[in-house]
Amino acid sequence: MCKVQFFGTDPSLTEVRGLVCKAEHQRDALCALARHFSENDNSWDVFKWSGVRSDAIDQLPHDKLRTERLLPDYIVDLPDRWQDLQSTLSNNTRKSIRKGYEFLERDGHRLALRVTESPNVDDETLHRFFRLHQARSSAADMRQHRDNFHTAQSRRFLDDVIGAMGSRGQVRIFELEVNGEVVASRIAFGLGQDIYLYFSGFEPSWKKYGAMTTLVVEIIKWAIERGFSTLNLSTGKDQSKLRWLPTEIVLHDIVQSTESVRSQLVARSELWRRGALKVLA
Template identity: 40%
Template sequence: MTTTLPNMSTARSAGAAPNAHPTTRVEVVTTLDGLRRLEAEWTALSARVPDATPFTTHEWAVAWWTHLRRATRWKRDALRVFVVRSADGAAIAFAPYMLTEYRALAVPVMRILQPIGADPNLTELRAMLVAPEHEAAAVAALLAAQRTVGPAPDWIRVAGLRRDGDARRQLLARADAVADREISAFSLRLPDSWEEFKRTRPRNVRESLRKCYNSLARDGHEWRFRAIEGGPELDAALARFCELHAYRAQAGGSVAHPDYFAPAPSRAFLGDVMTRLGSRGAARVFQLEIGGEVVAARLGFRFGDELYLYYSGYDPAWGKYSVMTTVVAETMRHAIEQGITTVNLSTGADVSKTRWRPEELPFGDVVVVNAGARARFSHLAFTRAAAWKSARRRRALMTAAASPSQESND
């Protein structure tokens, strides 16, 4: 089902930026078939938006909704995809949202409008697909439309806003809005040659690269790097990646690495989204082979001249050779040779990313609480429960990290 809402003034709704469209029209898609029909427009806009990630693609939205939406006695997700159009009908934003309803004894007790991707760490950055110059207008249109389809939410999470952008600043000026989670991605500009790349890295990185290559040569190990871009090899490459990802999780170390693809729905989702993105040449599996055996792998996604690096895995038996560092280094070399200009090292400010001297791309969520005591109470209760679960998860990870790590977190 698709509901088209009348034109609304973005200036009246949230104070649009001067370069935003003066009026917008919003369509709300509530079915998987309707979501599928957006593919051509969605993909066209994706090609024009800078700092591309897999999480804002049409393929990610379809695969996530197919495999990971919740429909239990206690929690139920209902699709709400907001398509924001300018006055001339052109799509300027796709916001893949869902209305999550929490129940107790079959009675709804809380409703949250939030981006799809409410999963344990699979969707690293939940955001709408929109160019920076239209972000404020798109957010204003989303908030104006959120009460018009189905039951009203108690609160809305507007996620993945550019932290220094007009949209976030304007939202935080509202009395009913509060800042929420902040997250950063790390983007690395690539030079024209591999030699220049090595020369311009910090000294400790140059030394790390020298050691990982020399240690393999010293012990007589021949290695090969492969970049698998889809086709018949993709399924086998993904199966081996999942094995290596599980090995990494079982290895322990000073930094714990859970096996995010152990649950069957998560693994089915990964296979589906990689196949969908692979069909248009965007999916990558980067592999390091030693003696004919794949010992380390990392997933990636290419969009034009940008590459996004996703999860990795390796065989701990080869950890002393820093095989994950080799995979990342060879991925950088391959990217330069392929004319890629930017590598997004993914989210999280750990040393495995910051040591390459990338640029930080900061994002932030804003929560808008609707009027009423129930809405305020539900947001407070949810926030406290989420903080408790997060603390519990951190304690579990610290307990799991019992033995010294042999491998950096690349």
């Protein structure tokens, strides 16, 4: 069996898989790649196209395609001032943001944003992120989140990514300090005028103060002040992203097979395998 797919088949660590190119170039890149593999369809059985934007699907062959997954991604266009974005938010969201700051001040807590920019990301900062990510995942009274970095391999992966991207000045680790103690952390990647929010973590005991919401607010303010034009809230649909009234971009995972009997059997086995995995999960 020969299955062709993009790099990034780890569970959740690579959030967006697919062609590495600018969004405006994806149609042309997909067209060229699809043409190449169509001309050489005797060398593969199944091709898994990942991260295909809705406006680029028509570049793929129309036959023998099956949509495997739709993955929403959420992007916020940043204005010149935080107040301009804040004014567009719902009353409930504005109230939630205000209460977070007010409760901290009421209880006499001092708030500060700490930003570690590459290449100055040290082991201590990364270890704090791992600890807070794990703490959030193990919280019993909150919506369950998976600890994506519970294995040594996954931690080494992130360490390598931060090292590689950090050497190009593309990594930021944002930390929310309360009374000098880091209570929330989020990793972000800056690419040109875009900033992408990756995984996060926080100390569950600070949930009542809305620690993660406050951290995102501080990140948005920081990004606006430094001239970033878009904030990518990452993939997956949940209320914590929708509250910012983002633009939804749907990314498609599509499986392509050929006319051969072998290819059809492989495609059917993939369907069975994914169904079995869902049952086990």
